[in-house]
Amino acid sequence: MVLDVVIFYAAAVIAVFGAVMMIMQRNPVASVMYMIVSLVAQAILYIQLNAMFVGALLIIVYAGAILVLFLFVIMLLNLRGERFEGERPKMSLAAKYFLVVIFFLEVAMIVREMAFTGPISGIMTAAPAGFGDVKPVAEILFTKYIYPFELTSVLLLVAIVGAVIMAKREKTGETEETL
Amino acid sequence: MIPITHYLILSALLFSVGAAGVIISRNLIIVFMSIELMLNAANLSIIAFSRYLNLMDGHVFVFLVLTVAAAEAAVGLAIIITIFRRRGSINVDHFNLLKR
Numbered sequence: 001m002v003l004d005v006v007i008f009y010a011a012a013v014i015a016v017f018g019a020v021m022m023i024m025q026r027n028p029v030a031s032v033m034y035m036i037v038s039l040v041a042q043a044i045l046y047i048q049l050n051a052m053f054v055g056a057l058l059i060i061v062y063a064g065a066i067l068v069l070f071l072f073v074i075m076l077l078n079l080r081g082e083r084f085e086g087e088r089p090k091m092s093l094a095a096k097y098f099l100v101v102i103f104f105l106e107v108a109m110i111v112r113e114m115a116f117t118g119p120i121s122g123i124m125t126a127a128p129a130g131f132g133d134v135k136p137v138a139e140i141l142f143t144k145y146i147y148p149f150e151l152t153s154v155l156l157l158v159a160i161v162g163a164v165i166m167a168k169r170e171k172t173g174e175t176e177e178t179l
Numbered sequence: 180m181i182p183i184t185h186y187l188i189l190s191a192l193l194f195s196v197g198a199a200g201v202i203i204s205r206n207l208i209i210v211f212m213s214i215e216l217m218l219n220a221a222n223l224s225i226i227a228f229s230r231y232l233n234l235m236d237g238h239v240f241v242f243l244v245l246t247v248a249a250a251e252a253a254v255g256l257a258i259i260i261t262i263f264r265r266r267g268s269i270n271v272d273h274f275n276l277l278k279r
Contacts, residue, residue, distance in 0.1 A: 001180075004180065004181060005181065008181045008185065012185075012189045015189070015193060016189070016192055016193065016196065019193055019196040019197065019200075019216055020196055022200065022209070022212060022213075022216070023196065023197075023199060023200035023203060023204055023209060023213055025209070026206075028206060028208045028209060031206075031208070031209050031212060032212070035212050035215075035216070038193075038216070039219070042193075042219055042222075042223060045186070045189075045223060045226075046223075046226055048181075049186070049226050049227060049229075049230040050230055051226045051229070051230065051238055051241075053238065054226065054238050054241050054242065054245075057242065057245060058219075058222075058245070061245050061248075061249060062215075062219075062245070062248070065249065066215065066248065066249055066252045069252055069253065069256060070208065070211075070212065070252070070256065073208070073256045073259060073260060074208060076260070077259075077260065077263050077269070079208070079269065093203065096199070096202045096203050097199070097203075099202065100195055100198055100199040100202060100203075101195075103195055103198055104191060104192060104195035107191035107194065107195065108188055108191055111184060111187040111188055111191060112184070123180065123182055123183075124180045124181070124182070124183060124230060124231050125233065127230065127233060128233060131230075131233065131235065132230075132235060132238060136235055137235055137238045137239065137242075140235050140236060140238075140239055141239050141242065144236070144239075145236075145239045145243075148239075148243060149239075149243075152243060152246045155246065155247065155250050156246065156249070156250055158250070159249075159250030159251075159253045159254050160253065162253075162254045162257070163253040163254050163256070163257040164257075166254065166257035166258055166260075166261055167256075167257035167260045167261060169264075
């Protein structure tokens with residue numbers, strides 16, 4: 001029980017720390033690294049919530065594939081820590097932070113209202129055996145949600161075609177090569 | 180057991196950090212990663228509710244959201260490459276064609 005609380009708070013602090021450092025970095029590569037830190041902490045939280053399969057998937061798909069794709073693009077574009085000091089932003093930084101804090105307080109208030117007065121008592125009961133393992137999740141995925149699952153393949157196909165068409169170098173015109 | 184409220188607050192916090200990244204950062208790639216972070220924050224609350232209700236349907240939703248995130252990353256990064264090739268910059272403030 002105590003271990004649960006310790007793990008939760010450690011993972012939560014690391015997740016938020018990684019996220020904050022991610023948006024603070026000037027160098028996009030460092031930003032990607034902090035994002036991975038945040039994602040691993042979130043995967044720990046998933047596993048604590050008995051979502052073994054999805055937690056593993058988060059690390060494999062996000063840290064292993066999506067963020068590597070980000071790294072590829074950053075290195076392809078040869079980006080370094082670019083400074084955007086020259087032009088002034090239209091909105092001051094303090095105003096932006098203020099907006100974000102207000103937004104967080106609003107969401108937190110919604111959660112608080114819902115949790116303490118609504119139908120949700122907030123206390124979790126013990127999970128049934130095998131909850132969140134690969135087999136039960138796959139059983140639901142391939143029976144109840146078979147059509148959304150099949151549609152996913154169409155989505156991925158469209159994404160592949162779109163990405164290839166979008167990033168393809170145009171043959172005609174444009175003699176200047178920035179890449 | 181940790182009450183579900185803690186997870187929801189954490190999810191809101193992560194989502195707010197992601198929103199902050201979108202508003203504050205002027206690097207297009209970091210903006211894009213912040214969007215991914217917001218997707219993940221939503222995933223965390225889905226997983227928490229799924230555990231709370233002891234229903235595994237939420238895991239399937241998160242699975243689908245991960246797929247959408249992968250597709251989004253592929254297309255979005257292709258757009259970023261195209262933009263960089265045309266304008267030579269990834270500063271978000273430079274992309275104001277629609278506002279003119």
